[in-house]
Amino acid sequence: MSTRETLPVFAVYGWPLLVGFFTAAGLAAALTGEGTPRVFSWFALSFPVAVIAVCLFPILFRRMGNRQEERMPD
Amino acid sequence: MKARTVRHWYRVHKWSSLICTVFLLMSCLTGLPLIFEEEINHWLDHHVAPAAMSDGTPLARIDDIVAKSQTQYPDLKIQFVGWDEDEPRIMVGIAPSFDSKPDEQRYLAFDAHSGQLLEDTKFSSDFMDYVLRLHAELFTGLTGELLLGTMSLFFVVALISGFVVYGPFMRKLKFGTFRPDGHPRVKWFDLHNLVGIVTLCWALVVGLTGTMNAISTPLFNLWRAQELPRLLAPYQGKPMPAKLESVDAALRTASAALPNNTITSVLFPNDVFGSPRHYLIWTKGKTTLTSRLFTPVLVDVETGEAEKARGLPWYLRLLEVSRPLHFGDYGGLPLKILWATLDVLLIVVLTSGIYLWASRRKATIEQELDELVELESAELEVIPG
Numbered sequence: 001m002s003t004r005e006t007l008p009v010f011a012v013y014g015w016p017l018l019v020g021f022f023t024a025a026g027l028a029a030a031l032t033g034e035g036t037p038r039v040f041s042w043f044a045l046s047f048p049v050a051v052i053a054v055c056l057f058p059i060l061f062r063r064m065g066n067r068q069e070e071r072m073p074d
Numbered sequence: 075m076k077a078r079t080v081r082h083w084y085r086v087h088k089w090s091s092l093i094c095t096v097f098l099l100m101s102c103l104t105g106l107p108l109i110f111e112e113e114i115n116h117w118l119d120h121h122v123a124p125a126a127m128s129d130g131t132p133l134a135r136i137d138d139i140v141a142k143s144q145t146q147y148p149d150l151k152i153q154f155v156g157w158d159e160d161e162p163r164i165m166v167g168i169a170p171s172f173d174s175k176p177d178e179q180r181y182l183a184f185d186a187h188s189g190q191l192l193e194d195t196k197f198s199s200d201f202m203d204y205v206l207r208l209h210a211e212l213f214t215g216l217t218g219e220l221l222l223g224t225m226s227l228f229f230v231v232a233l234i235s236g237f238v239v240y241g242p243f244m245r246k247l248k249f250g251t252f253r254p255d256g257h258p259r260v261k262w263f264d265l266h267n268l269v270g271i272v273t274l275c276w277a278l279v280v281g282l283t284g285t286m287n288a289i290s291t292p293l294f295n296l297w298r299a300q301e302l303p304r305l306l307a308p309y310q311g312k313p314m315p316a317k318l319e320s321v322d323a324a325l326r327t328a329s330a331a332l333p334n335n336t337i338t339s340v341l342f343p344n345d346v347f348g349s350p351r352h353y354l355i356w357t358k359g360k361t362t363l364t365s366r367l368f369t370p371v372l373v374d375v376e377t378g379e380a381e382k383a384r385g386l387p388w389y390l391r392l393l394e395v396s397r398p399l400h401f402g403d404y405g406g407l408p409l410k411i412l413w414a415t416l417d418v419l420l421i422v423v424l425t426s427g428i429y430l431w432a433s434r435r436k437a438t439i440e441q442e443l444d445e446l447v448e449l450e451s452a453e454l455e456v457i458p459g
Contacts, residue, residue, distance in 0.1 A: 006245045013241060015249040020275035027279055030405035031398065033362045041405050045412040048272045052419065055250035055268055 015051070022047045080242045087235035092431065094228035095424055101222070101284070102421045104209035109402055109413050111202050118200065122192040124162050124185040134189030136321045136340075139164055142191065143182050150180070155321065156339040162186035172346035176207065216291055223288025229281045233274055240271050259433055266426040273419050279399055286396035293389050294347070305349055305372060305381060315351060315376045318343070324373040328355040331371050331380045335359055338368065343375050351375060366394055366404075 026044025029037040107114060115121070140152055143166045153167040164186050169179040183193040211218035244251075244267060252264045325337060335357035341348045348354035352372040358365050372381040386394075398404035402413030 007248075009241065012244050012249070016237075016240070016271045016274065019272050023275035024279075027276070027399060030409060031363060031366070031395070038405050038409075042408045042412065045276070045409065045416070048276065049412065049415050049419070051250070051272050052269055055252055056265075 019048050019051055075242055077242075080239060083235050083238045087232055087239050088431065090228045090232040090235060091427055094225040094232065095428060097222060097225040098229055099421065099424055101209060101226075102417050102424065104205050106414055106417050107202070107205055108209055109410050109417070111206075112403070113407075115200075115202055118202075122183065124192065125188060125190075127162070127187045131187050133162075133186055134164075134184070136164070136325065138189055139166065139184050140321055142184075142189070143168055146182065146191070146194070147180065152342050153179070153344070154339050154341045157186075157337065158183075159338075163192065172344040176203075210287070219288045219291065223285045226281045226284040226288065230278065230285070233278050233281065236270055237274060240267060243267065259430065262426045262429045262433075266423060266430060269419050269426070270423045273416055273423065276416050277420055277423075283396035283400035286393050287400055290393055293393055297387060297390055298347075300387070302349060306351065309351055315343070318353075318375045319378050321353065323378050324353045324355065324375075327373050327378060327380045328357065328371040332357050332369060335369060348372075352381065366398055367391065368394060 022044045026041040026047075029044065030041035136155060140155065143152060147168050150168045150170055151172070153169055153172060156165040156167070157163075158165060162185070164184040166182040166184065167179060168182060177196065179196070181193070181195050182191060183195075184190065185192055207213050210222070212222065214221075250268055252261075252268060254261050321340060325340070328337060329335075336359075337355060337357050339356045341354035341356070343350050343352060349372055352374055355371045355373060356368050357371060358368050367386075369386065373379065374381070402410055
């Protein structure tokens with residue numbers, strides 16, 4: 001996870017800017033109307049939540065896996 | 075970025091965060107139930123539904139409802155009449171004066187068709203009103219509003235400086251790095267960075283619109299100060315109106331002036347919020363976007379004539395758009411749930427930030443950054459110029 005070299009700026013800020021762009025688009029879309037823009041806003045605002053879940057949960061799964069492995073010898 | 079610059083931005087981030095964190099935690103915690111205010115109030119069920127009527131049933135006269143309210147409370151003054159958005163109900167606000175305290179105000183709800191009194195409640199008498207007053211003004215009126223408005227400005231500064239220092243702190247880490255197995259500080263640092271940067275855009279919008287809402291009273295007063303002299307100039311030297319003309323007639327005049335709008339409320343003549351000689355009739359558009367944009371019509375209480383309706387100034391338009399963007403109540407229940415999730419995530423950012431500050435090493439991050447400066451200059455020496 002840790003890289004030795006310094007990452008270029010776009011590698012550091014790429015994901016944050018993408019998430020920010022979707023958030024802003026979602027917030028604005030729901031203002032413009034019901035129906036499609038509203039559904040789009042739900043997806044767009046789920047994006048930041050999903051990104052956090054994807055980054056945190058594999059570790060949770062891995063830990064659960066480890067625990068099961070630990071239990072195996074018993 | 076130079077290490078010296080990073081240190082400067084880091085200080086801005088640390089101090090702006092420390093100043094506003096406690097207030098923000100309060101705002102996040104009280105804001106959480108407020109997102110679902112409509113649902114909670116419905117669930118608490120202090121709500122008397124109007125009788126079911128077939129379409130086309132004639133509506134009760136507003137003048138009769140006003141007269142009924144006045145008979146009920148002869149010592150109080152009618153402040154406003156409002157229309158319920160979802161049901162055929164008419165709300166009447168009544169209080170000793172226009173600048174009386176919230177707990178001196180009463181709300182009367184009437185059936186819009188039969189004109190029957192459905193509810194008679196005191197404002198600030200229920201749980202959600204208390205939560206709102208804590209959230210918006212710390213129970214201290216304008217002082218609290220302005221204090222919280224300032225705090226949300228500090229929050230915006232903390233977000234911007236957080237965005238700037240995110241780069242240098244993450245320059246050797248992949249996006250989304252989370253190391254739960256190491257030192258707790260590392261774990262909380264990763265969590266703070268990840269959740270903070272991903273929710274930043276939303277937090278920025280809620281912070282900025284929070285400031286807008288906090289200064290709504292001064293903004294509205296500014297508008298009054300600009301509009302009233304023009305409106306009241308022709309009346310100079312004339313006595314104050316003794317009797318108010320029909321509200322129903324004023325409503326018809328307002329509808330004729332803005333045929334594409336629906337009327338949402340009528341503010342009675344007063345010296346505090348509106349004009350002493352006019353009914354201030356608020357109207358809104360009918361589409362999703364224009365229903366957020368309110369346009370007032372002022373109708374003379376004596377002559378019944380409408381003042382030429384002028385569009386609101388830009389700062390009040392901005393305030394109107396700020397409201398839904400702060401409350402998150404403009405995209406159905408799924409949007410409210412997402413709003414609540416993001417609110418909880420913001421609490422995670424705040425608490426992890428507090429942890430990182432409280433558990434800091436004896437050597438502060440400033441000192442760590444000093445080491446960085448030395449390291450950087452050492453590197454510069456190595457690289458042939």
